[in-house]
Amino acid sequence: MSLNDLILLTGRTINQGVALEGGKTTKENVRAAGICTFDKDDFKKLDTIAGTPVKVTTDHGEVIVYSTITEEGPHPGIIFIPMGPWGNQVVNPDTQGCGTPTYKGMKAKVEIVKDGKVLDAIELIGKLKED
Secondary structure (H helix, E strand, O other), X not given: OEEEEEEXXXXXXHHHHHHHOOOOOOHHHHHHXXXXXXXXXXXHHHOOOOOOEEEEEEOOEEEEEEEXXXXXXXXXXXXXXXOOOOHHHOOEXXXXXXXXXXXXXXXXXXXXXXXXXXXXXXXXXXXXXXX
16 A cells, blocks of 8 residues: 655654654664654555554655654645654755755655565665665
8 A cells, every 4th residue: 555645744853852862773763763654544544553664755765664643733645754864865855055955845655565674773874885
């Protein structure tokens, strides 16, 4: 199952900040920043349970993250990945001369990954070196 024509936003979260207190390489950081949050009605369309790995794909890359339902909203058609190593895989790297990538408003597709593994920050960065 997949969802197309979603809009991806990124940003910082409180949970992410708390998890970073323990370090960037902790499981808590993966659970706080290696996630994609969905509007509850959009999530129902995926026909899965929260925590299932999903692959988020944009014109700029793809990443496997844990799925979750937002406590905010409603905001149909919008997904959110916290800024960080996972979000950086799918944001528009064009800084348009300001030195900061485009963190909001990318078109995205999400699909369930049956045997997908959400990499921790070290594994994710190591994979970049291989590619």
